[in-house]
Amino acid sequence: xxxxxxxxPGKTADKTPAARKPNRSxxxxxxxxxxxxxxxxxxFVFIALALLAPALFPGDPSRITAMASLxxxxxxxxxxxxxxxxxxxxxxxxxxxxxxxxxxxxxxxxFIGILVGLASAYxxxxxxxxxxxxxxxxxLLPGLPLLVILAAFLPxxxxxxxxxxxxxGWAGSARVLRSQALSIRSKDxxxxxxxxxxxxxxxxxxxILPNMASIVMGTLLACVIYGIGAxxxxxxxxLGDVSTVSWGNNLxxxxxxxxxxxxSWWVFVPSGVCIALVAFALALINYAVDEVTNPRLRKIKTxxxxxxxxxx
Amino acid sequence: xxxxxxxxxxxxIAFWASITLNFLLPRFMPGDPVSRMFARSQDRxxxxxxxxxxxxxxxxxxxxxxxxxxxxxxxxxxxMGVSISRFPTPVTEVIAxxxxxxxxxxxxxxxxxxxxxxxxxILAAWRRGGAIDxxxxxxxxxxxxxxxxxxxxxxxxxxxxxxNWFPIRHAFTDGLEPAFTWEFIGDVxxxxxxxxLTIVLVSIGGWMLGMRNTMIATNSEDYITMAExxxxxxxxxxxxxxxxNAMLPSVTSFGMGLGFVVxxxxxxxxxxxxxxxxxQLLNAVQxxxxxxxxxxxxxxxxxxLLANFLVDILYVRLDPRVRSN
Numbered sequence: 001x002x003x004x005x006x007x008x009p010g011k012t013a014d015k016t017p018a019a020r021k022p023n024r025s026x027x028x029x030x031x032x033x034x035x036x037x038x039x040x041x042x043x044f045v046f047i048a049l050a051l052l053a054p055a056l057f058p059g060d061p062s063r064i065t066a067m068a069s070l071x072x073x074x075x076x077x078x079x080x081x082x083x084x085x086x087x088x089x090x091x092x093x094x095x096x097x098x099x100x101x102x103x104x105x106x107x108x109x110x111f112i113g114i115l116v117g118l119a120s121a122y123x124x125x126x127x128x129x130x131x132x133x134x135x136x137x138x139x140l141l142p143g144l145p146l147l148v149i150l151a152a153f154l155p156x157x158x159x160x161x162x163x164x165x166x167x168x169g170w171a172g173s174a175r176v177l178r179s180q181a182l183s184i185r186s187k188d189x190x191x192x193x194x195x196x197x198x199x200x201x202x203x204x205x206x207x208i209l210p211n212m213a214s215i216v217m218g219t220l221l222a223c224v225i226y227g228i229g230a231x232x233x234x235x236x237x238x239l240g241d242v243s244t245v246s247w248g249n250n251l252x253x254x255x256x257x258x259x260x261x262x263x264s265w266w267v268f269v270p271s272g273v274c275i276a277l278v279a280f281a282l283a284l285i286n287y288a289v290d291e292v293t294n295p296r297l298r299k300i301k302t303x304x305x306x307x308x309x310x311x312x
Numbered sequence: 313x314x315x316x317x318x319x320x321x322x323x324x325i326a327f328w329a330s331i332t333l334n335f336l337l338p339r340f341m342p343g344d345p346v347s348r349m350f351a352r353s354q355d356r357x358x359x360x361x362x363x364x365x366x367x368x369x370x371x372x373x374x375x376x377x378x379x380x381x382x383x384x385x386x387x388x389x390x391x392m393g394v395s396i397s398r399f400p401t402p403v404t405e406v407i408a409x410x411x412x413x414x415x416x417x418x419x420x421x422x423x424x425x426x427x428x429x430x431x432x433x434i435l436a437a438w439r440r441g442g443a444i445d446x447x448x449x450x451x452x453x454x455x456x457x458x459x460x461x462x463x464x465x466x467x468x469x470x471x472x473x474x475x476n477w478f479p480i481r482h483a484f485t486d487g488l489e490p491a492f493t494w495e496f497i498g499d500v501x502x503x504x505x506x507x508x509l510t511i512v513l514v515s516i517g518g519w520m521l522g523m524r525n526t527m528i529a530t531n532s533e534d535y536i537t538m539a540e541x542x543x544x545x546x547x548x549x550x551x552x553x554x555x556x557n558a559m560l561p562s563v564t565s566f567g568m569g570l571g572f573v574v575x576x577x578x579x580x581x582x583x584x585x586x587x588x589x590x591x592q593l594l595n596a597v598q599x600x601x602x603x604x605x606x607x608x609x610x611x612x613x614x615x616x617l618l619a620n621f622l623v624d625i626l627y628v629r630l631d632p633r634v635r636s637n
Contacts, residue, residue: 137326139568140620144578145593145612152597152605153337225457232459233579237594251462255583260469268469272462279457287453 026214029292036288042281046274050095057089062245072266079266081257090250091270097246098228098275101158105165105227110220112166113173118204120174121181132178138171147230151239161231161240169226173219180215184208214293221286225279232275247271315634319624323617330613334606335383339376387610393603395596403607407589411611414588417581418573420504421511426569428512429519430562434555436520437527449524452517461579464510468583471506478506481585507580511573522565526558533557560631567623570616 030036049056064083072079078087116135120128146168154160184190185208193203209216234240235248238256242249254260254268374382386392392403436445455463472480479485484499530536531554539549578590585591589608596604628634 133322133325136322137329140323140326140617141330142612142616145590145609148578148593148597149334149337149605149609152602229459233461236459236461236579237582237597239597251459251465255465260465260473263469263473265469268462268465272458272466275462276454276458280454283453283457 026292030285030288033288033292035284035291039281039284039288042277043285046095046099046278046281049092050099053092053096057086057092061085061089061093078270079264081253081259081264081267083253083257087250087267087270090245091247091274093245094247094250094271095274097158097244098231098248099278101162101165101231101246102224102228102278104162105169105231106220106224108162108166109170109223109227110173110216112170113177113219113223114209114216116170116174117177117181118208120178121185122200122204122208124185128178131174135171135174135178138168139175143168143230144233147234148237148239151234156239157241158244161234164234165227165230169223169230172226173223176219177212177215180212181208184211214289218286218289221282221289225282225286228275228278232271247275315628316625319621323621327614327617330610331384331387332380334610335380338602338606339379392607392610395604396599396601398601398604403604406592406604407607407611410587410589410592411615413586414577414581414590416500417504417507417586417588418511418570418577421508421515421577422566422569422573424508425512425515426519426562426566429516430523430559432516433520433523434527434550434558437524437531437558438550438554440528440531445524449517449521452520456514456517458514459579460510460514461583463513464507464580464583467506467510479503480506482587503586507577507584507586510580511577515569515573519562519565519569523558523562526561527554530554530558560627563623563627563630567620570619 062085064085065080067080078091080086081090116131120131120135147164150164150167151160154164190203190207193207198207231240231246232248232251235242235246236251236255238252240246240248240252242252248271250271251268254264254271257267259265259267390404395401395403395406398406432444432448436442436448439445458466468480471477479502482503484496484503536549536554539553544553577588578593580586581588581591582594589612593605593608593612595601596608
């Protein structure tokens with residue numbers, strides 16, 4: 001998140017004459033960027049697994065059987081839990097809920113962030129002051145305790161988890177998007193649109209928004225990472241819907257059944273690694289977006305830097 | 313001065329928002345959680361205590377604004393009701409006995425992560441493309457991708473259960489009397505290692521990358537070239553010229569980082585059963601102890617806001633530009 005804030009000044013080149021061109025080079029830049037390709041490959045695998053889960057492991061993965069706490073073997077590649085569930089099936093099925101919640105939370109909080117950020121930047125004055133105040137308050141309130149409090153009062157369920165994560169997650173994206181929208185708001189082409197009498201909605205969504213596509217994308221990725229991580233944290237605390245199969249719930253049950261103390265490492269390792277892999281893949285894509293759009297971070301070594309490192 | 317006052321006003325508004333949230337939550341949530349709580353613990357309580365709790369949590373026939381005024385009055389006079397899971401201890405007492413542990417854990421981890429992370433960031437940016445710069449950031453980002461609590465579980469399993477190097481639960485050995493003796497301090501230190509280590513591991517990457525990116529921008533400033541032209545020692549340029557000017561964003565993230573540490577500490581505390589406010593918060597949730605939950609949330613919020621305010625004051629001292637306007 002902080003890096004995204006720090007790295008904005010790179011992308012403010014004038015795009016009035018050919019609004020499409022930078023976008024094409026942006027996509028090209030992503031497709032030739034090693035980080036982006038790695039990240040997208042990992043995400044592709046996970047999305048495919050999530051979609052194919054019912055075909056790969058038919059039946060209810062959380063059904064309790066007598067084969068309890070088996071070590072990884074040819075029959076159960078990742079062993080079984082203390083309740084005799086196949087860990088691999090749990091992990092693959094878990095990706096469905098985790099990715100679904102992560103993506104939903106990511107899109108929803110980015111959407112709110114776009115609305116708030118654009119409205120702040122476009123209308124300015126009182127509306128900006130008020131919206132910024134609300135955004136900053138939400139940013140400052142400690143996220144996880146707020147999550148816990150909200151989840152404790154709301155009836156448990158998947159809807160609650162998503163709602164709570166959006167409530168705590170939108171503010172970060174709103175702040176980033178507002179500052180970017182502000183710098184575009186001050187450009188001449190926006191002033192021209194205002195003078196020519198275009199409606200506010202059109203200016204915000206057709207003139208300003210397309211010019212900050214890369215920042216929106218970065219924010220979206222950060223929000224999805226947040227959503228997946230926070231969902232896992234919430235569920236690990238037992239505050240999600242414990243009857244669904246997800247990576248966070250797998251870890252909750254692993255902790256609950258004492259997998260750590262009995263030495264069943266295979267029960268808690270896979271779900272955690274999956275969360276980390278997805279978050280890492282998304283972070284890679286995010287860094288790639290930064291690199292492509294911010295020339296300062298590209299791996300071109302300027303002569304000055306070379307001289308200094310050579311002199312030492 | 314104006315800056316400080318503005319910030320102070322902002323923090324007061326934020327604090328007011330969290331109090332109001334606390335006030336509204338039990339009153340407007342579906343499913344009536346408060347009645348559930350009373351149904352569970354009614355037989356243990358005195359009638360007047362039940363009455364006080366009903367008022368605190370909004371099971372009350374008075375008009376809303378009157379309840380609100382009463383609620384604010386209670387909060388500012390420190391009356392947060394009695395804890396239900398630890399009946400009849402007042403909420404304030406429960407919190408007071410636990411906040412020290414969280415401050416110890418979170419503070420230690422935050423300071424270590426910030427100092428080491430910033431130093432690594434300085435070095436990485438200074439020797440751009442060198443060993444630190446190319447190997448560490450991806451590694452730390454990868455470690456940072458793991459959920460806090462999962463790394464904590466991993467550390468607990470590896471160093472606690474398998475290798476048995478460190479104790480795996482609580483803040484000190486059961487039966488040991490808390491006192492300022494070397495034995496007790498050493499014991500607390502040993503219990504602190506694993507929880508603190510996990511927080512440091514997860515958060516250090518953010519510090520390092522933030523510092524590195526600001527340093528890269530600072531390194532291309534003219535005054536750095538000037539300092540090199542003057543023939544100053546590289547270490548002096550790195551620390552006194554470049555790093556010093558790149559520090560400001562890190563100072564701001566230190567305040568923000570506190571919020572994350574409180575959140576991260578919550579999960580870590582749960583894994584290690586560390587007796588801080590985070591662990592207590594989860595216990596309160598599980599025990600449907602709404603007064604304690606609310607008290608803990610307010611305390612955590614107040615702590616985070618206060619820390620941010622202190623950071624702002626520090627910022628004014630560090631950055632003359634803020635002082636001049």
